[in-house]
Amino acid sequence: MGYYVTTPIYYVNGEPHLGHVYTTVAADVLARHMRQRGEDVFFLTGTDEHGEPVAQAAEREGVAPRELADRNAERFKQVAERVNATNDFFIRTSDPEHAAVVTEVVARLKRDGHVYAGTYEGWYCPRCADFKTDAELIEGDRCPVHLIELEREKEDNWFFRLSAFQEPLERLYADRPDWVLPGNRYNEALSFIQGGLRDFSLSRARISWGVPVPWDPEQVVYVWVDALLNYYSALSYAREGEDLRDEFWPATVHLIAKDILKFHAVFWPAILMAAELELPERVFIHGYLLMDDHKMSKSLGNVLDPFKVMDLYGTDALRYYLLREVAFGQDGSISPEGFENRYNTELANEYGNLASRSLAMIERYRDGVVPEARAPAALVAELEGMAAAVCSRLDRVEVSGALDDVWQTVRRLNRFVAEETPWKLAKDPEQADRLDSVLYALAEGLRVVSVLLHPYLPASAERLLAALGREDRSIEGARFGSGAGGARIGELGQLFPKVEAPEPSAAP
Numbered sequence: 001m002g003y004y005v006t007t008p009i010y011y012v013n014g015e016p017h018l019g020h021v022y023t024t025v026a027a028d029v030l031a032r033h034m035r036q037r038g039e040d041v042f043f044l045t046g047t048d049e050h051g052e053p054v055a056q057a058a059e060r061e062g063v064a065p066r067e068l069a070d071r072n073a074e075r076f077k078q079v080a081e082r083v084n085a086t087n088d089f090f091i092r093t094s095d096p097e098h099a100a101v102v103t104e105v106v107a108r109l110k111r112d113g114h115v116y117a118g119t120y121e122g123w124y125c126p127r128c129a130d131f132k133t134d135a136e137l138i139e140g141d142r143c144p145v146h147l148i149e150l151e152r153e154k155e156d157n158w159f160f161r162l163s164a165f166q167e168p169l170e171r172l173y174a175d176r177p178d179w180v181l182p183g184n185r186y187n188e189a190l191s192f193i194q195g196g197l198r199d200f201s202l203s204r205a206r207i208s209w210g211v212p213v214p215w216d217p218e219q220v221v222y223v224w225v226d227a228l229l230n231y232y233s234a235l236s237y238a239r240e241g242e243d244l245r246d247e248f249w250p251a252t253v254h255l256i257a258k259d260i261l262k263f264h265a266v267f268w269p270a271i272l273m274a275a276e277l278e279l280p281e282r283v284f285i286h287g288y289l290l291m292d293d294h295k296m297s298k299s300l301g302n303v304l305d306p307f308k309v310m311d312l313y314g315t316d317a318l319r320y321y322l323l324r325e326v327a328f329g330q331d332g333s334i335s336p337e338g339f340e341n342r343y344n345t346e347l348a349n350e351y352g353n354l355a356s357r358s359l360a361m362i363e364r365y366r367d368g369v370v371p372e373a374r375a376p377a378a379l380v381a382e383l384e385g386m387a388a389a390v391c392s393r394l395d396r397v398e399v400s401g402a403l404d405d406v407w408q409t410v411r412r413l414n415r416f417v418a419e420e421t422p423w424k425l426a427k428d429p430e431q432a433d434r435l436d437s438v439l440y441a442l443a444e445g446l447r448v449v450s451v452l453l454h455p456y457l458p459a460s461a462e463r464l465l466a467a468l469g470r471e472d473r474s475i476e477g478a479r480f481g482s483g484a485g486g487a488r489i490g491e492l493g494q495l496f497p498k499v500e501a502p503e504p505s506a507a508p
């Protein structure tokens with residue numbers, strides 16, 4: 001079985017912001033790391049293009065939905081490339097191949113008795129593409145997320161018999177306690193289920209921007225059903241002439257934020273059960289990036305343009321900051337000050353300077369050749385098991401936890417330099433062996449942390465590994481002390497140069 005990781009598909013009613021980049025970068029770290037472990041990886045991201053969120057935004061802008069979708073899908077594609085995401089495919093739900101799978105699955109749901117005709121009466125938020133209960137509304141019948149006034153709707157729809165899956169879903173949660181992670185989100189989803197499940201509308205009559213219901217073309221398939229099926233449909237046409245579902249279905253992990261928990265942790269498994277398809281192994285829910293204590297979102301207007309941030313500080317710095325500043329799985333604030341601080345103290349000093357100092361010492365004291373020596377045994381013992389720890393963290397999707405583990409080692413290596421004072425050893429010919437051992441350990445330490453950091457800082461880690469004269473990027477080779485000496489050191493330059501922010505507002 002391969003390793004299949006997904007991000008949500010993003011709505012094309014707006015442009016990408018850092019919140020979207022966050023999930024994409026986290027998924028990319030998992031994908032890159034698993035490739036380093038020799039796994040067959042498929043990494044999917046893309047755009048959600050149907051339904052009211054997009055149709056209404058297009059109307060406001062006075063363009064056809066497809067035009068808005070084409071324009072913004074391109075922006076999402078570009079941002080994925082710009083953050084160095086190694087997605088294997090970019091799905092757009094307006095792809096005809098996707099629509100064909102939606103049609104096929106929905107028809108099967110109908111055939112097998114999971115769908116019936118009914119009348120929906122209640123509240124609907126077109127921006128959430130979600131139905132709201134009275135209790136959820138805030139004062140003035142407004143959506144709690146978008147704060148817009150909602151109208152009461154009455155509509156003849158096709159309904160999906162979600163209530164029939166109450167028991168199977170409870171069983172799923174009992175049998176697979178880590179199918180939803182972290183635990184607090186598991187509890188949240190489970191209590192939603194235990195609160196009693198109501199059938200939901202599988203179709204919408206008011207709009208035409210969507211996949212027609214196969215037996216009733218007056219209606220379109222509800223955008224959430226259309227969207228969720230992307231995870232499955234993509235595998236059917238991502239590679240021409242191949243059906244990747246055999247190798248990659250069920251998905252290994254869906255990454256999402258908590259705003260769409262209900263859809264992924266309740267609706268999605270029920271739809272899959274009804275369609276007799278296997279369930280994903282895991283849904284991991286990360287928290288929100290906050291700015292000034294509020295969720296960063298287009299509707300609140302407190303968004304940062306990821307392109308600007310990357311122009312100023314580079315892609316790696318942004319990737320690093322997002323996964324370092326906010327513990328993956330929890331909410332956390334980001335700020336320009338926090339960014340500069342991490343950039344200067346951690347990336348530039350702790351990692352960048354460690355690298356340039358170490359290479360300079362190898363250059364000066366050993367003519368640029370890494371000594372063929374052994375690292376001090378105590379250090380070897382201390383760093384043993386680091387790669388294994390990172391692997392087991394990432395198996396549990398602890399993306400910041402794994403990064404923190406590696407960073408502890410970066411700091412350990414800095415302390416090692418301070419303890420060993422190689423510049424003093426260099427003055428004493430009797431300490432030549434010790435100096436060999438210290439310089440070897442530094443090159444070796446940099447090699448191992450850079451292999452492990454590679455998924456997070458692909459460009460910088462690559463540069464450093466190249467300067468160390470190393471080819472192997474595999475996790476298997478990332479054992480401290482296993483690398484041979486003798487390599488000739490190359491040019492490195494500054495990994496994280498000082499940045500003068502032109503004006504405060506341009507900084508993140």
Ligand code: MSP
Pocket residue numbers: 007008009010011012018019020022023048227228229230255256257258259260287288289290295296297
């Ligand atoms: N189209 C749906 C998802 C369908 S998936 C089958 C949707 N799109 S969205 O454009 O609103 O993207 C939501 C996702 O973007 C979140 O689940 C999260 O992954 C990411 N984020 C958007 N803003 C974010 C933050 N401020 N913080 C963290 N993640 C954020 O919902």
